[in-house]
Amino acid sequence: MDEKGDISDRMEIELNKKNFSEWYNDVIKFAGLCDKRYPIKGMNVWTPYGWKIMRLIDSHIRDELDGTGHGEVNFPLLIPNSEFQKEADHIKGFDSQVYWVTRGGLNELDVPMVLRPTSETAMYPMFSLWVRSHTDLPLKTYQIVNTFRYETKQTRAFIRVREIHFFEAHTCHADFEDAERQIKEDLEIMDRLSNKLCIPYLKRKRPEWDKFAGADYTIGIDCFMPDSKTLQLGSIHQYRTNFSVPYDIKYETPEGDHKNVYQTTYGMSERLVGAIVGIHGDNRGLIIPPDVAPFQVVIVPILMKKRKDDILEKAEWIRNELIKAGFRVEMDARDIRPGNKFYHWELKGVPLRIEVGPRDVDSGHAVVVRRTDRAKRTVKFEDLVDGVVQELDEVKKQLYERAKDLMKSNTHNVTFADEAYNVGRGLINVGWCGNEDCSTEMETTLDMSMLGIDTTTGTYDGKCGQCGSPTKMLVTYAKTY
Amino acid sequence: MDEKGDISDRMEIELNKKNFSEWYNDVIKFAGLCDKRYPIKGMNVWTPYGWKIMRLIDSHIRDELDGTGHGEVNFPLLIPNSEFQKEADHIKGFDSQVYWVTRGGLNELDVPMVLRPTSETAMYPMFSLWVRSHTDLPLKTYQIVNTFRYETKQTRAFIRVREIHFFEAHTCHADFEDAERQIKEDLEIMDRLSNKLCIPYLKRKRPEWDKFAGADYTIGIDCFMPDSKTLQLGSIHQYRTNFSVPYDIKYETPEGDHKNVYQTTYGMSERLVGAIVGIHGDNRGLIIPPDVAPFQVVIVPILMKKRKDDILEKAEWIRNELIKAGFRVEMDARDIRPGNKFYHWELKGVPLRIEVGPRDVDSGHAVVVRRTDRAKRTVKFEDLVDGVVQELDEVKKQLYERAKDLMKSNTHNVTFADEAYNVGRGLINVGWCGNEDCSTEMETTLDMSMLGIDTTTGTYDGKCGQCGSPTKMLVTYAKTY
Numbered sequence: 001m002d003e004k005g006d007i008s009d010r011m012e013i014e015l016n017k018k019n020f021s022e023w024y025n026d027v028i029k030f031a032g033l034c035d036k037r038y039p040i041k042g043m044n045v046w047t048p049y050g051w052k053i054m055r056l057i058d059s060h061i062r063d064e065l066d067g068t069g070h071g072e073v074n075f076p077l078l079i080p081n082s083e084f085q086k087e088a089d090h091i092k093g094f095d096s097q098v099y100w101v102t103r104g105g106l107n108e109l110d111v112p113m114v115l116r117p118t119s120e121t122a123m124y125p126m127f128s129l130w131v132r133s134h135t136d137l138p139l140k141t142y143q144i145v146n147t148f149r150y151e152t153k154q155t156r157a158f159i160r161v162r163e164i165h166f167f168e169a170h171t172c173h174a175d176f177e178d179a180e181r182q183i184k185e186d187l188e189i190m191d192r193l194s195n196k197l198c199i200p201y202l203k204r205k206r207p208e209w210d211k212f213a214g215a216d217y218t219i220g221i222d223c224f225m226p227d228s229k230t231l232q233l234g235s236i237h238q239y240r241t242n243f244s245v246p247y248d249i250k251y252e253t254p255e256g257d258h259k260n261v262y263q264t265t266y267g268m269s270e271r272l273v274g275a276i277v278g279i280h281g282d283n284r285g286l287i288i289p290p291d292v293a294p295f296q297v298v299i300v301p302i303l304m305k306k307r308k309d310d311i312l313e314k315a316e317w318i319r320n321e322l323i324k325a326g327f328r329v330e331m332d333a334r335d336i337r338p339g340n341k342f343y344h345w346e347l348k349g350v351p352l353r354i355e356v357g358p359r360d361v362d363s364g365h366a367v368v369v370r371r372t373d374r375a376k377r378t379v380k381f382e383d384l385v386d387g388v389v390q391e392l393d394e395v396k397k398q399l400y401e402r403a404k405d406l407m408k409s410n411t412h413n414v415t416f417a418d419e420a421y422n423v424g425r426g427l428i429n430v431g432w433c434g435n436e437d438c439s440t441e442m443e444t445t446l447d448m449s450m451l452g453i454d455t456t457t458g459t460y461d462g463k464c465g466q467c468g469s470p471t472k473m474l475v476t477y478a479k480t481y
Numbered sequence: 482m483d484e485k486g487d488i489s490d491r492m493e494i495e496l497n498k499k500n501f502s503e504w505y506n507d508v509i510k511f512a513g514l515c516d517k518r519y520p521i522k523g524m525n526v527w528t529p530y531g532w533k534i535m536r537l538i539d540s541h542i543r544d545e546l547d548g549t550g551h552g553e554v555n556f557p558l559l560i561p562n563s564e565f566q567k568e569a570d571h572i573k574g575f576d577s578q579v580y581w582v583t584r585g586g587l588n589e590l591d592v593p594m595v596l597r598p599t600s601e602t603a604m605y606p607m608f609s610l611w612v613r614s615h616t617d618l619p620l621k622t623y624q625i626v627n628t629f630r631y632e633t634k635q636t637r638a639f640i641r642v643r644e645i646h647f648f649e650a651h652t653c654h655a656d657f658e659d660a661e662r663q664i665k666e667d668l669e670i671m672d673r674l675s676n677k678l679c680i681p682y683l684k685r686k687r688p689e690w691d692k693f694a695g696a697d698y699t700i701g702i703d704c705f706m707p708d709s710k711t712l713q714l715g716s717i718h719q720y721r722t723n724f725s726v727p728y729d730i731k732y733e734t735p736e737g738d739h740k741n742v743y744q745t746t747y748g749m750s751e752r753l754v755g756a757i758v759g760i761h762g763d764n765r766g767l768i769i770p771p772d773v774a775p776f777q778v779v780i781v782p783i784l785m786k787k788r789k790d791d792i793l794e795k796a797e798w799i800r801n802e803l804i805k806a807g808f809r810v811e812m813d814a815r816d817i818r819p820g821n822k823f824y825h826w827e828l829k830g831v832p833l834r835i836e837v838g839p840r841d842v843d844s845g846h847a848v849v850v851r852r853t854d855r856a857k858r859t860v861k862f863e864d865l866v867d868g869v870v871q872e873l874d875e876v877k878k879q880l881y882e883r884a885k886d887l888m889k890s891n892t893h894n895v896t897f898a899d900e901a902y903n904v905g906r907g908l909i910n911v912g913w914c915g916n917e918d919c920s921t922e923m924e925t926t927l928d929m930s931m932l933g934i935d936t937t938t939g940t941y942d943g944k945c946g947q948c949g950s951p952t953k954m955l956v957t958y959a960k961t962y
Contacts, residue, residue: 035607035610035611037607037610038556038557038603038606038607039561039563039564039606040557040559040561040594043557043558043559044557045554045555045556045557045607046554046555046556047552047554048552048553048554048622051553051554051555052553054555055553071528071529072529072532072533072536073526073527073528073529073532074526074527074532074535074646075519075526075527076519076521076524076525076526076644077524077558077596077627077629077644078521078524078580078644080520080521082520083520095586095587096586096587097586098585098586099559099582099584099585100582100583100584100585101580101581101582101583101596102581102582102583102584103580103581103583103593104579104580104581104631105576105577105578105579105631105633106576106577112584113521115558115582122519125519125520126516126518126519126526129516129518130516141529146558146627148558150585150586152586163557163558163559165555
């Protein structure tokens, strides 16, 4: 139970989510998700509680990717400069942001190597060996690894770091249509993950000037944070043959021709943890969605002196029943006041608490308390497994609804960008003619960035929010992290 | 089923374990465990099948470490030179073997950073913040990460690589005795893992000149490979206060004194995969121990034209029953000859094969074939779950017994080192007076290295194998990787 970096038992903590930035840093520190005191800025230590959340997220990602026929691989961290340079646009996007290994032991290396910022240039020389025939396609792979960016901006735990825990799927296809099918599958996966994490998201096709270096187009996956800024959680890219030409990834068609493969990637990072912290937490601390909570239930026996043994026995019985039923359960039998335990586990965001006191044991029930709204429900001991299923489900619903409400109530549709000051901050939907200058103007007016084109709604039929020309493109602007 | 790097269906392969070194490289390549064609020597790509084995080993390690109260952490890869330099003996052991990051983006870094070769110098500055009071002890942590060595020797898949998949446990204790208790627990964990991997091992206290840089003493964990060399799989170190003094890791005792903690570490690497390959494999390919086999059972339906449907239906029924029972199962329903499928899955080392043909369906049974001795057993459909349990158990026993026999039949006790040429190569046990010169002489005579002192047998009462002085120390010599 002792989680390093967790100092919640040692001091009184005041959290106020209205001051979001301070709240965010405090809740991470006090709940023991990571330790930022490592002697390199932006490289934090994952302490056990935070790492467990991350690993549970990873396990859902693995389930999804394995279940859709991706093979998990693990590529070397280091990329020789010679490979790194092959795709010109790509390197241009990254060369000021990578770490360089230039020395091995006491020797200068002949070819300097980069720490992967992402793995295209590590993987594709191998893909060119792996793909030979149309029967090798589609090639669907993924890996979960550490990646590196030499960040010069202000760092922030999980959101802007220099060593990034990263998931990346890379696929090769026979043609553009099959690559497009992959992107559809990626978005379905994203829907299911979004549901598990209780985090609604926007998918926006990024404008040309903001697409990933080397991509044909990029779909950004953004969520809306309580400080009215969007956080990019991940992205999905259509590469067409932009990488397969320089990396010479070709297959033989049934007719004996040799063609370049079409490629896609799908990446997400530890920002998912940052979004969980930011979106779900409150003034009492974290609230972890049940699917990724290290402990879904904490049992707190109310230990009266004379009744210690039978209460503890009942609490242990409950724990065993819940573990048998497949839940992740913690029991806090420490000899401290129950109020302190409540406080501790609320801070850590455990979705459900079960209290077992003398009156409960006598009347044959326990009290189940939801972390979200702190609603209490009395459940008979023999019905506890069902009760926990229902209550966790309710917590999940509440989290998801709250997050959706937050996003919805901050989304505003305007006809002209300069109307936006009337409707407030948040997400601004407005028509766009496609002219970059118009968008630049709107960005200035709104003091926001364009997230991209909404491809999910039906046909939009309106006017450009800047020049007034008729357009079918609806775009979204927001302050971004 | 399509595993990249797996080319077993594309060509005829001949394996001959008598030529061990060639066999080892071939079996890894043909079974698709990793791909060595990455453009940096000694940094290989884990392809899906090999990575699954590694991840299953990791999951057993996690179970053991979580079950003994260790918290899983994840520390940054990069270590600033200033921290790296703090323990003088330690850095002396590593400075010619590390990779250096000297540049970030277009800037030279003020403080160069090393890629961790192991994490003492990354973790201990944080431990000094985490440990305050005797109530924080013992502090038991571990992580599973990638580590780096700038190897100048010949590289070999899983055995000598430059990016190493590594497990490391780091603990802090109030006193020497508690640290010794930890080492005892580590050895118990090693026993259980050894059983799961069917790999017997030696524990030898390394001589002073071969201990880990900074350790008080080192216990080497070695296994015996078929080419008569030992492979160090891992090591356990008693640090006493050698690191806690320079890194200032202190705790307050109940009496209010401040004392340095005693530390231990326990590390193992992807060499476990190398040992599985080397020790268990044969001329047909790999044999993966059931506890870490990506597929424990492969079902091969013998698809006759007229009977295709009912045979396939039965095979699918079996697959579902076995999956329900918790086994990792693959079904190979490809339209190729059964013999080719047998060959393919034998090469990949799947411990059990279940054949289902027309006669089997008619008579209500399947044929279960062990990969180890290829013994066939007929099992009624309704008894298959029990049958698989028994047969997997038998495979495990056979693997473990074979490996023990290999080690035992190559272990020789001699009174004087120069008798060894009579008894052959392998492991030579001999008395040692404790004088380094005597050992150097014996190393020369034997053309072997000292693994260290056998602390597991009772009191030895004999003579030094070099000078003849009476001694109670029994030591082991071997050719080592």
